[in-house]
Amino acid sequence: MATGHFEFFQLRCFVAVAEELNFSRAAERMNMTQPPLSRQIKLLEHALGLQLFERTNRQVSLTQAGATFLVNATDILQRAEYAALSAKQAERGEVGAIAMGFVPSAALEFVPRIVSALHKALPGVTFNPTEMMSYEIVEALNSGQIDLGLTRSSGRQTDLESVRVISETFVLATPSGHPLAKKDRPSLADLDGLDFVAYSTERGGFVREMQNALFAGADVSPRVALDVSQTHSVVALVNRGIGVAFVPSSTQAMRMANVVYRPVDLPDWFRSELYLIAGHRRRAALHTRVRDIILDALGAYAPHVPD
Numbered sequence: 001m002a003t004g005h006f007e008f009f010q011l012r013c014f015v016a017v018a019e020e021l022n023f024s025r026a027a028e029r030m031n032m033t034q035p036p037l038s039r040q041i042k043l044l045e046h047a048l049g050l051q052l053f054e055r056t057n058r059q060v061s062l063t064q065a066g067a068t069f070l071v072n073a074t075d076i077l078q079r080a081e082y083a084a085l086s087a088k089q090a091e092r093g094e095v096g097a098i099a100m101g102f103v104p105s106a107a108l109e110f111v112p113r114i115v116s117a118l119h120k121a122l123p124g125v126t127f128n129p130t131e132m133m134s135y136e137i138v139e140a141l142n143s144g145q146i147d148l149g150l151t152r153s154s155g156r157q158t159d160l161e162s163v164r165v166i167s168e169t170f171v172l173a174t175p176s177g178h179p180l181a182k183k184d185r186p187s188l189a190d191l192d193g194l195d196f197v198a199y200s201t202e203r204g205g206f207v208r209e210m211q212n213a214l215f216a217g218a219d220v221s222p223r224v225a226l227d228v229s230q231t232h233s234v235v236a237l238v239n240r241g242i243g244v245a246f247v248p249s250s251t252q253a254m255r256m257a258n259v260v261y262r263p264v265d266l267p268d269w270f271r272s273e274l275y276l277i278a279g280h281r282r283r284a285a286l287h288t289r290v291r292d293i294i295l296d297a298l299g300a301y302a303p304h305v306p307d
Helices: 008-020 023-029 034-048 064-091 110-121 134-143 205-218 231-239 249-253 285-299
Strands: 053-055 060-062 096-102 125-131 148-151 161-175 195-199 223-228 245-248 259-262 271-278
Touching (some): 008 034, 008 064, 096 285, 110 148, 134 148, 161 231, 161 249, 161 285, 231 259, 245 249
Parallel strands (some): 096 125, 096 148
Antiparallel strands (some): 148 271, 161 259
């Protein structure tokens, strides 16, 4: 009486015989002798209640039922191999999906480097970068909506793991016809009384606070013509001649017809920093692999300094 239950090993034996159409060759392929192989085929046929092979002294051939069963048996074995491979890749951190939030200013230089490095090193991983503000990144990490964050905030107020990956100087962006554009290295004193495009206190508050402290310490008072939250907006306004502005040095990748970038002697503490912050699943193999690749990718641009 057919039971309908069969073993995975019996499927492998069946496919070997079906593809070889010779029990001796199939037994050799399965690294076994012929009698046990024949017994496995008989057990499978009994379980199915079907004859899978026509056997004569000269040849072995598939029955119609056997030919149909071969298609599905092959598919089952392939799926099983894929499942095992996927599990091993997951254990090694080679497959899966990673969501990362990043501050807009990182889009110019750093996020493209990360995307390129991940596509090269982990082609089986889906990487989903999303532009966010720093406080939104921390909230999304805490809620599990994203796995990693590239942000201006160190996340020290939380239990999130963070490492400083970028610490870059600021440069002065000026309209091309501006007097400071003609100087190789303007000074802070040159900014006194000039129209200045600043980061807003609402969304670019941290940089704005640093700028205010910088100007107060140097006894310099630029006139804030406009304040905006995003670096690309700052540069666009400089391009239209609205004023000069301090922007992170990586912003020089943004080329506009009427913008000139100039180095300025600034205190060591006046720097633009980015932190890579990991979410609560940071110990998973995939997260560890991705984090290490990101550190390497950004280290090539500006060696990271762990906090």
